């Protein structure tokens with residue numbers, strides 16, 4: 001039994017002295033928010049890290065997604081085809097924009113929206129597709145792009161789990177019309193709370209920048225109904241420091257992933273979903289899938305680990321179509337997601353999880 005509780009993650013934090021230096025700059029400048037120096041430096045640095053042309057920082061991923069849907073001007077009452085295998089923020093942002101989420105089933109291996117099932121859900125009311133690169137597994141961006149072009153639909157990606165993921169060396173923020181990233185404390189790279197939007201179209205980025213600042217275009221002109229999406233200097237300072245250390249964190253997680261995979265891959269009934277060779281891993285989560293031939297169910301394994309002070313997460317259970325607020329929404333046959341939601345379990349995954357603890361987790365799973 002673990003002596004201390006082992007949680008699913010630990011936030012990435014710089015050395016406190018380094019953050020204090022950042023704070024001294026803020027005290028000296030007396031500039032706390034509203035597009036300060038740290039904000040602007042972080043925005044530029046992130047463009048290089050994510051390999052994108054246009055990037056707008058936002059104060060959290062949910063506001064970023066709200067703005068992404070708003071800037072695309074999706075008609076009120078229109079339908080947005082999305083995945084139910086995601087965090088609540090994804091369908092909630094669709095609904096807050098006055099649109100309806102239409103839940104589509106997922107792929108068994110990547111657990112992302114099943115692109116082959118999207119077309120059958122398109123109606124005259126469909127305005128967009130919102131895919132989620134869940135656990136850093138990219139959606140089938142090529143297929144989705146083809147469908148969207150053919151059916152004249154907008155495409156938004158939720159890349160909250162896919163910081164720095166690349167497909168064939170291309171940053172994941174280059175697909176679709178707009179991509180959202182979350183920099184929440186639990187994410188690989190964090191600004192405490194925070195996020196950003198990336199897009200290829202410069203005009204769209206300019207509109208995003210206006211919407212994140214209440215719709216203010218200039219001192220006396222407010223044309224759009226914007227929101228407060230501004231990232232403050234304290235968040236940006238955390239981002240600047242975490243940018244210096246996130247690659248090292250990724251390397252540690254890579255080693256942890258290899259350790260887990262080597263220990264768990266021979267256990268009957270444990271499936272480890274695999275990324276394709278052309279995709280670089282973000283190392284944000286470590287999900288396993290509990291198959292029928294494992295000795296106990298996912299829920300029993302979750303409880304067993306908990307009894308040993310090891311806290312895993314049934315992420316995502318329940319799925320979004322199970323929420324009370326979406327019970328009456330339109331959805332198709334969700335066979336795969338209704339199965340996976342009872343099988344997936346995310347294991348503790350962070351750079352400083354020591355090998356002895358990881359070994360103990362694997363031993364509990366092996367001997368359950």
Ligand SMILES: Cc1ncc(COP(=O)(O)O)c(C=O)c1O
Pocket residue numbers: 060061062063086087089090132158160161182183184193194195
């Ligand atoms: C898939 C997904 N979408 C959206 C969000 C919302 O991001 P934020 O917490 O930064 O608002 C999260 C996580 O928190 C997420 O996991």
